[in-house]
Amino acid sequence: MSDIPAIEVRGLRRVFDVRQGLFAKPRQVVAVDDVSFSVPAGSVLGIVGESGCGKTTLARMILGLLPPSSGDVLIDGQRLGDLDRRARARLIQPVFQDPFSSLNPRRRVRDIVAMPLVAQGNIAGDEVKRRVGEALERVGLSAEQGSRYPSQLSGGQRQRVAIARALVLRPRIVVCDEPTSALDVSVQAQILNLLAELRKDLGLTYLFISHNLAVVEHVASEVAVMYLGRIVERNESEALFAHPQHPYTRALLDSVLTPEPGLGVPDVGLGDTMPDPANIPPGCRFHPRCPLAFERCSHETPKLTPNEAGFVECLLAEE
Amino acid sequence: MSALLDVRNLRVTFGGTAAVRGASLTVEKGETHCLVGESGCGKSVTALALMGLLARGGKREADALSFAGQDIRNLGERDMSRLRGDRMAMIVQEPMTSLNPADTVGSQLTEVLRRHRGASRAQAVDRAAELLGRVGITAPGLRLGQYPHQLSGGLRQRVMIAMALMCDPELLIADEPTTALDVTVQAQILRLLAELQAEFGLGILLITHDLGVVARIADRVSVMYAGEVVESAPTAELFAAPQHPYTRGLLTCVPVPGKVKRGEPLGSIPGVVPRIPPGFVGCSFRDRCAYAHAACKHDIPRQHAGPDHEALCTLPPGWTDRAAA
């Protein structure tokens, strides 16, 4: 394994202009705000965080589907902008959250899976056929299922199609945006076991976005926690789950609903005012909702404090 | 008093294939009834059939189907659409398919109230902003002016929840309403639903894959497999003493935070849901069941494991206790 990280992002930022009316001045939504990290080849970086905090936007920038407002993405040591579309497709592939809308309903499964190969433009027909067959088999789909349309498959089978399509070019990196949230727990386990097996056999690197913290704990080697466009804590998976440092990370872990009847739904004291990405608070961006906030938090921006394998961005950790 | 929603032996077919082959369930006023089961087992089709929203080609039959004491099997489309979005509301599984991409969030939200209640534009905007606040969306002004594709997955889902609540429904059918949400927002939404139940006696039929959600909020759980409700019980009983081998399998697949072992495969139920041919008799789970025997190829009895606990299985009630001993 090389020392060059599979994914490296530096100072990544993305701003959207949002208009509130025809004549109103557009407001700026800062979806991703100065994010930097690297993912070593062969490892899994889990990304968790509040909905709307910028995870999908980050993933789309890493995949080259959305240009950053500023900052760089390096894939396997090469700047994303320097790679042509086909070379990029051979390196990095997505599995999106929604198996329903990310597959073309008018194409048969095997044609959907063949698309990335065909788009390369230089792969012979029978080679395409062979590799599609191989990819379908790898994800546990039969040849008969390969000739169906997406609407004739169950949610779990459709997600397998999306994974087969992502793997058919044998990429080094797969970006998974909520790959199992539409699936029942048994099919979810099958898909996660498949992803783990592929990682072992093919040495894949994953960026793994999920709201399911138990799943992230299971698959990720490191975890990054995002809040309002920034990574506020990053650490080895084990350390992060054993002793979360950022108050937001703690709130997340405390909100997990374990399957124990009678315990009700916890209120972790974040209040009901969600953050407004068009109006980011000064100081620590989490302070208006933080149960542990003190005076300095409202005007002093926390620095990164190193932990086992990453950092935490909180004034309490600086003490 | 009759239940708010009463469904008996619901069947839905698309052309020759049966998507739902016998679903019975009730939702009382103020009750939360959760429906769980394998992908593709017919949960969404059941929900859509109850709302009269089946896709073209879908055919619905039922021995009984009533809402607030009224038989709705033969209601015309006009009467049905008067109920829908007003007294019975639904949150569909894929928000993107039911939001109009060409229209702002604000006008889609306000439209519901204006159509059903004849509210003025200003009243409707106030109500929309209030509900967006309650589902945890700040800066409603900003969000009301946005188009669906400009929202994150979780924001879209919350817009759908707000839309379903616009007219204070008596019954809410929610199909995976919190899957796109992080756990803190999920907790907030679930607490909001509990408040509405306490305030207005809202009845909820909730479809979810998240057994953590089920455990924490359901009064009653029904488990579907291959188009049938195979087990139904009060929540605590279902988790403590599952009867049907499918239910048991499902419960062992849940990854529990702090208890997962990295590097080891997660437990899953081997095999896939079979295709059920017309005229099929017996238990549809038998090919995947470790306890299958000859009787599973014949009609399956609906057995009582408790006064309020039913399972569609040949195994004697209480067998799990003995299996565990």
Ligand SMILES: Nc1ncnc2c1ncn2[C@@H]1O[C@H](COP(=O)(O)OP(=O)(O)OP(=O)(O)O)[C@@H](O)[C@H]1O
């Ligand atoms: N095309 C767009 N135009 C305007 N704003 C956008 C656009 N895409 C995303 N945003 C905004 O950027 C922010 C981050 O969105 P993003 O989809 O990255 O969130 P997320 O972390 O993936 O959330 P979720 O968990 O809900 O999927 C949100 O406030 C969203 O409304």
Ligand SMILES: Nc1ncnc2c1ncn2[C@@H]1O[C@H](COP(=O)(O)OP(=O)(O)OP(=O)(O)O)[C@@H](O)[C@H]1O
């Ligand atoms: N419009 C349709 N035409 C034909 N078959 C359909 C249609 N809609 C659903 N089905 C089939 O009916 C069955 C039940 O589907 P349904 O969407 O209810 O599953 P589900 O339990 O909601 O699954 P999931 O958990 O994946 O959402 C599936 O086999 C599906 O392929």
Ligand SMILES: [Mg+2]
């Ligand atoms: Mg997202």
Ligand SMILES: [Mg+2]
């Ligand atoms: Mg469904």
